[in-house]
Amino acid sequence: MIKVNNLKKYYGISRGIEAVTLEVKPGEIFGFIGPNGAGKTTLIRILMGLLEKDSGSALINNQEVHMNSYEINQDVGYLPSESNFFDDYKVPDMIKFFQDLREIDSSYSIELIKRLNLDVSKKVKELSFGNKKKLGIVVALMHKPKLLILDEPTTGLDPLAQKAFLDLMLEHKKLGATIFLSSHVLNDVQKVCDKVSFIKNGIVILSEDMDTLKEQEHKKVSLSPIVSLNLEGMENRKTNSATFEFEFHGDINALLKELSQYKLKDVTIRDVTLEELFLKYYENDIHA
Helix, strand or coil: CEEEEEEEEEECCEEEEEEEEEEECCCCEEEEECCCCCCHHHHHHHHCCCCCCCEEEEEECCEECCCCCHHHHCCEEEECCCCCCCCCCEHHHHHHHHHHHHCCCCHHHHHHHHHHCCCCCCEHHHCCHHHHHHHHHHHHHCCCCCEEEEECCCCCCCHHHHHHHHHHHHHHHHCCCEEEEECCCHHHHHHHCCEEEEEECCEEEEEEEHHHHHHHCCEEEEEECCCCCCCCCEEEEEECCCCEEEEECCCHHHHHHHHCCCCCCEEEEEECCHHHHHHHHHHCCCCC
């Protein structure tokens, strides 16, 4: 659905993106992750036809994107990082404006308003940042597009709205949509994404399926009380007054067999989080 190869964009002498290559398959939820200034929004604006690339290629549904890609954007739902609308419009009128542009009915919009608990009693200029974000989500999703391109979609949302949004992402995936989302909220990305890319200084340093990442990485183990344990695959041992923590890269069955010999009060064995993976690749400057 999206194919980007060696894409480059500069703003004068300032780098936007240096060399971005990635591929998003139909029906995937794809997480695009990086710190501020890494190039996430630049890539999204190129995909949306809001910026012209300097070199490389970017395709949506096998069509090369370019400035004012109206024909490509007809079946795309786009949410920018900051949603801006006509300030003096009331929320229902703003939604109707976009419905009329799309020539769609209001039935799904009404459902989205309820599920996101969007305040429709005010003018746009009276909305909080979170409610403006909810309005942006309604506008992006209401025509059930085949492709969603979302820039920091959960920023500013309260926990209930975040959960409602993530549920909507999974539902749209079931409907066959492809979803490309940029986010700083790595816990949200981990919950819904099939694949992730890390971008640093305008270059994609990792693109991998979430399941593959989990299989390749270590487990985090925490034991209480502290016991004397030495197994192949144990690394980065840490102890405090009550617990023994370590990373485990070995056979999980061997670990469980060994632990069964001890009388433990508490045992935690978990996958490494996406945030931990990101910090590993970013801080250590690892290139996949």
